[in-house]
Amino acid sequence: xxxxxxxxxxxxxxxxxxxxxxxxxxxxxxxxxxxxxxxxxxxxxxxxxxxxxxxxxxxxxxxxxxxxxxxxxxxxxxxxxxxxxx
Amino acid sequence: xxxxxxxxxxxxxxxxxxxxxxxxxxxxxxxxxxxxxxxxxxxxxxxxxxxxxxxxxxxxxxxxxxxxxxxxxxxxxxxxxxxxxxxxxxxxxxxxxxxxxxxxxxxxxxxxxxxxxxxxxxxxxxxxxxxxxxxxxxxxxxxxxxxxxxxxxxxxxxxxxxxxxxxxxxxxxxxxxxxxxxxxxxxx
Numbered sequence: 614x615x616x617x618x619x620x621x622x623x624x625x626x627x628x629x630x631x632x633x634x635x636x637x638x639x640x641x642x643x644x645x646x647x648x649x650x651x652x653x654x655x656x657x658x659x660x661x662x663x664x665x666x667x668x669x670x671x672x673x674x675x676x677x678x679x680x681x682x683x684x685x686x687x688x689x690x691x692x693x694x695x696x697x698x699x
Numbered sequence: 700x701x702x703x704x705x706x707x708x709x710x711x712x713x714x715x716x717x718x719x720x721x722x723x724x725x726x727x728x729x730x731x732x733x734x735x736x737x738x739x740x741x742x743x744x745x746x747x748x749x750x751x752x753x754x755x756x757x758x759x760x761x762x763x764x765x766x767x768x769x770x771x772x773x774x775x776x777x778x779x780x781x782x783x784x785x786x787x788x789x790x791x792x793x794x795x796x797x798x799x800x801x802x803x804x805x806x807x808x809x810x811x812x813x814x815x816x817x818x819x820x821x822x823x824x825x826x827x828x829x830x831x832x833x834x835x836x837x838x839x840x841x842x843x844x845x846x847x848x849x850x851x852x853x854x855x856x857x858x859x860x861x862x863x864x865x866x867x868x869x870x871x872x873x874x875x876x877x878x879x880x881x882x883x884x885x886x887x
Contacts, residue, residue, distance in 0.1 A: 625797040683714050699705060
């Protein structure tokens with residue numbers, strides 16, 4: 614879908630907008646263009662779903678990952694490494 | 700005597716120091732190195748420790764300097780050279796997903812989707828996800844981890860990586876394209 618009359622955007626642009634809206638708010642017109650594109654383009658719709666899934670996978674990682682605690686085994690190793698150096 | 704005190708400090712503060720360093724650098728190996736260097740410096744400079752502040756405060760001030768040095772020293776090339784894709788190579792890969800008109804030349808296949816309710820609990824999926832994440836160029840990794848895992852502000856990530864807001868979301872876009880394709884390739 615080539616950008617001919619302003620309302621149509623390319624698939625590449627659609628994927629950019631899908632990510633951009635996670636960082637920043639996108640303008641009204643951009644939202645309409647994206648929505649319109651996704652209504653007609655099943656491939657980009659697939660991309661959108663998978664992109665959201667990847668974001669969710671990150672969130673899951675952040676809940677389970679070592680933000681508030683270290684893996685006990687790694688902590689033990691690191692302590693041993695430090696102690697061996699003095 | 701001193702060694703005993705030190706051992707106590709290592710036992711008590713390693714984890715907190717590491718978690719802070721990891722938060723600031725989003726990089727496991729770098730964080731571990733910085734914590735090791737912090738203790739080493741502290742050990743060598745124990746004479747400078749006056750006891751006016753707590754050992755924790757003192758250690759944190761050493762670590763903060765180390766983190767600042769790390770970013771200053773390497774502002775153009777923030778991370779150690781890795782065997783992963785360079786940023787340029789990875790960008791070429793993601794550019795190849797589209798033709799000159801911006802149409803897909805390598806269209807996403809619906810082989811994994813959020814309709815599969817338990818995908819995020821599937822160890823195999825998470826393993827592939829981790830594998831693909833590791834494959835990203837270091838500064839892309841830093842950007843996506845910073846945003847999605849540490850929930851850092853965009854401005855903080857831009858500052859860490861010495862990039863502007865446009866570079867930042869372009870990186871996020873390319874990183875997503877790259878990750879998605881990698882998962883697709885590995886998800887059988």
